[in-house]
Amino acid sequence: MTTKKPTVAVYKFSSCDGCQLSILNMEDELLNLADAIDIAYFLEATRAQKPGPYDIAIVEGSITTAHEIERIKEVRANARTVIALGTCATAGGIQALRNFADADEYAKVVYGHPEYLNYLKSATPIAEHILVDLELWGCPVNKTQVIEVIVALLNNRRPNLPAHSVCLECKRRGNTCVIVDKGIPCIGPATQAGCGAICPSMARGCYGCFGPARDVNTDSMANMLQKMERYPGETARLFRGISGYAPTFRTIVDDVLSANEEA
């Protein structure tokens, strides 16, 4: 082969490692993938490191410290294409719940000496700090989608990712709607497809791991769910979760639900 294999670097910021693990969990594809690309930097998998610049940087995690702001800028400067991998990288992830509270109070709850810690008051998505070429949502990401993104990049085409909500995945699986049939609050209608509707398939409501779908009817969604709450504040907690810092979900809690409260 005469063409040089594209170099790929995988980075971790504030996160649980689960999205990187999704790459290592491609048990059937990993060795073929390693043939098609040059894994130049991937600490969780290898001690070997090749110097950049890289063709593709895959970034897991959100930005939660001043040091991470510096690091993410270096990642951008050192890569042709940057992919934000997973809901921490695209929306801040679960740790972005601190953005709605006082992080200093949290630090006092968890640590004996908060003065030893360095952290930012908010946890933010990668795109708030650098230009991101492609975002792949999910907590964790769906490994089939990760493969699709890499294959698309290798072939210089747009990745084929679903634009619809979890509802369509339920229809495809033949699930009866948990909202209609069982009265279980579910934010699947407002959530991007990608997981395969696993929660409704197990008789529970979707809690939004894959972030907001396009064109969500925020008012109608919030008002409907509020009527069926099983405990006070359930709707707000469903939206203020894994993808809680995503703009659409923020709107639902901060605008729609708080307006309902005042009314």
Next chain:
Amino acid sequence: MKNIEVPALARVEGEGGLYIGLENGKAVEIRLDIYEPPRFFEGFLKDRFLQEVPDITARICGICPVAYQMSAAYALENALGVKISPQARALRRLMYCGEYIESHALHIYMLQAPDLLGKESALELAAEAPEVVKTALRLKKIGNELLKAIGGRSVHPVNVCVGGFYSWPEAKALKALLPDLEWGLNAALDTVKLALTLPYPDLEIDYEFVALHHPDEYGVIEGEIWSSNGRKLSIAEYENGYIEEHVKHSNALHSHTVDGSTYLVGPLARLNLNHEQLMPNAKKALADSGIQLPLKNPYKSLIARGIELVHFYEEAIKLINEYKPTGPAHVELKLKAGEGSGATEAPRGLLYHRYKIDGNGMVQFAKITPPTAQNLPRIEADLFALTPKLISMSEAEATLTAEHLVRSYDPCISCATHFLKLKVEEK
């Protein structure tokens, strides 16, 4: 000896640094610095509804989310005084089998074995011994498939709830895994044989081993917390024996016993304290290995993981053969104010949770003690013990031997590392 600096320790989960200060050829200061940013889980769990807790705590660790779901569920069930059905309990053990299989196969072959085979990664190993790596990937995949069959996906599965499970997985889907699991049991037995041939560095430490012990089964989800020095505590009494504190160089909390000593959790502790409860094939593999217990070499945790891999493949087969779900998958919860603790054995060691909830089921207080927080002081102490051996080595070998020691613990530093820096400095 010249300063040694490794910009990043690979093949661990998390970010940290390692500092070894030397004086006249002796270690005077050793620190495992944890740079992994704090994420404040105990902070934002406050005022969440109890049924959200297993989904939130899973996000502490992508490698062992089931452990975080299980410890949380048991703690909250204890707070409500709820007991899950025997079928749900058996399914929880089966699900834990899946997590042990994927986590141990990953650690044995992809994280630790490259150190013993002189490779940078399993991918590098694949060029030379593709069959070994293919076996490793299949061993790991079967664990992930089992998790998927029960929980919908392997990372952050969605089926565990306080009270049991949201729904029963189909027996057909589980039974379909049996041929793979049978293959896996044999491959795990071969893994133990391979593990016994690897060249482990010499290091014997007189650890205090701590693990969950259950008289009737290999301790994973319920039982007493046993220590090799004789201390036996119920799970509710855990904090009477073990204390967590915040040290300056680390974003992870460090634990010690009430007597102020370090202790070890994880596969060596479990094997040494619970070997009598192993399944028959695992027990035989241990007997055939000729290993004298207690096993005290941290590098040989790999062998303990191998024997556990056999055990969990074997237990998974047994549980699937016995799987007959009847009745509801979860008990209905009656909310009331209360406090409860839960401890289960994550693949890396004991994981303790304690929660206080109010009468509406909202969390008022949360405390989580991950296995790696308990092992960090022990890793530092091991590095002290190792330093005299490092001095006579080449720089590259010393660095690798120290890194390998840290890796052999399978530290889950997402609960605290991903940038471990080794610096040996002559003062």
